[in-house]
Amino acid sequence: MALVLNEEQVMLKESAAGFLAENATVAHLRALRDSNSERGFSDDVWGEMVQMGWAGIAIPEAFGGLGYGYTGLGLLLEQAGRNLSASPLQSTVLVAATLIGELGSARQKEALLPAIAAGQKLVSLALQEGPHHAPQQSALSAAVNEGDYILNGTKVMVLDAVSAHTFIVIARTSGASGEEQGLSAFLVDADTAGLTVERRSLVDSRSAGALVCDNVRIPAANLLGDLGGAWVGLIRSLDIANIGLASELLGVSTEVFERTIVYLQERKQFGRMIGSFQGLQHRAAELYAELELARSIVLKALQAIDNGDQDVSLIASAAKAKLCEVAQSATNEAIQMHGGIGMTDEYDIGFFIKRARVVQHTFGDYNYHLDRFAQLSGF
């Protein structure tokens, strides 16, 4: 497949850019933060996104989606990154719908995917337990009891925790922490007895939270996929999730870079525009080259998913590691080149560096993915 966007994708990208620049900008995020929004996104904006079909963009048409594939979803996430648009695109559309597609039975997919595509249901993955992404270390326990499962343990970094109607909780049904076998996925409704949802406040002013399971009783029918066999579907979903997050980071990085270039063309010191200084020009040019590489690897990774490549792990870790690296340097350079004003809350650049770091850490940061890239490369 040629590494270019087709006509349909270009139109999608442009309409998303137009809509978000109007309705879900940094100014909107600032307002959500300053009003101490519980959910961290606007229901009205999300409602319009659903109207445009975004909630089902990558869901097959057979399950009520648009079937645009992950390249389509990636383009939306990139534009969301450019505008710092808050919505359940990541939690529900990118991660949960993918995992349900990977692990769910026909009946479960029938029950959940059309509801997600119609914007009736928000679903979020509850995976991480410690401060770092370490899926095989999952220890939240699920014990069998009279044909049900009893869940005990805690989860953090659960995206849109306070808004989700249903969680996909990764729990250990056998084996020991560190083993891939023995992990199972359970559908747990937010109002289930014994489940406590905590809103947490992270630097990006979005909506990640924590779950506490205290003897949460789940019927066997809520098992998603095989008992003890969630690993393969989970990893594939995480690979896809990381490629989607890499798309968002591409948008964040491109936007801060472009804003910084504009600033270099405006700000005067020593009687001349600071963009005329070679010390800044070369750093900007190097970053531009890195951004071009970042754009290529993200597109290649998105296409790998849509081509039906069975193993997307290597390209997923490559894309996430590269985008973590580029986003880190783009946001750091943005602040440095803006100088003092870049340090102020009043100026918008700070919102980008805050969002970038949270996305970088979600489902594995640079260090995690570069290590995994080396491992998958055989050394």
Add this chain to the structure above:
Amino acid sequence: MSDLNQFRQQTRAWLQENCPETMRQRILGFGDFYNGGRNPEITHPDQKLWCDRMADRGWTVPHWPKEYGGGGLSAEEVSVLGQEMTAIGARRALDSFGISMLGPALLHFGSEAQKLEHLPKIVRGEIRWCQGYSEPNSGSDLASLATKAESKGDHYLINGQKIWTSYADKSDWIFCLVRTDSSGTKHEGISFVLFDMAQEGVTTRPIKLISGSSPFCETFFDNAIADKKNLIGEEGNGWTIAKYLLTHEREMISGFGAAPKKSVGQLALENMGADASGRLCNSILRQNIAQYQLDTMAFGATMARVGDESKAGQGLGAASSIFKYYGTELNKRRNELNLAVCGESGLGWEGEEYHQGAISRDWLRSKGNSIEGGTSEVQLNIIAKRVLGLPDA
């Protein structure tokens, strides 16, 4: 059967019949590339035979038009030919600056007579070309060049000196930037001329590099003569042609940034071993190699993307500068990692046990990649000004 399929069948059969067994062996060193010329350097007599057979069909330069000796193949046919050659391990029949640099400039700027005169000889490998660009006082500031061309009726009289002329001592003709007028700004008054090196007024002297090899020369012109029918474009318009040609040179050099056949990570594992978890034993080196391989993958994807975009009629501004900058920096990183991975065995200079210093000599040669064809710093200047629109100092 579709036309393309038929072309594939015929090509396969022809290659089987005509590509000598010896030309299906792996390229071992620079000497195995066939550059043609009046007195071609060869490591095997079949090199010339193979080149002649391919040239008869125009397939040494398959994408050039038939009327100039090329193959006249479509882009699809060119890639089929490439695939079929790769399938049997066939070497490229001819590599030359005529193909990669002068040819594209002639096709773009040359008159009909000039194309008919020079392109077929490039296709057949009859004339080996070199490039007269840099001068001792005009390196990065190429446009300040001073080699003087005086108009003498039907010809120019050329006096001055070029430097870093690749393979000047082995070349037959030169495409050369000369100053025909010094009254205007430095970019004006430059002309692009072609002339024969086999004349009294031209001498060359190879320059020995830190790698021990001498691919470059100093080239001296003492009343050398260039026929005016070999002035390309208009007099004084040479800078435009020079820049066009440089983008081709930069794309060629940036190819060095491609991933090597055996990955550096694999080489490191073989040389240094793994820890109990199967990871390379030194975690610092492992990280450096991983970052290099990651960047190489992203660079490869960028070359592919820009190629596809240009086919789709979109273009990335100053793509050749990005490729030149990034590809050559990558190649330098690869060579440094090679040295780290090989340790003592990479430091050898001579002797069988060191393969005559292949690793250290490649490493030293790679330092020139980010200088030749425009330094990395010049590429960054171009990106900053032309793509990002940052102001001049």
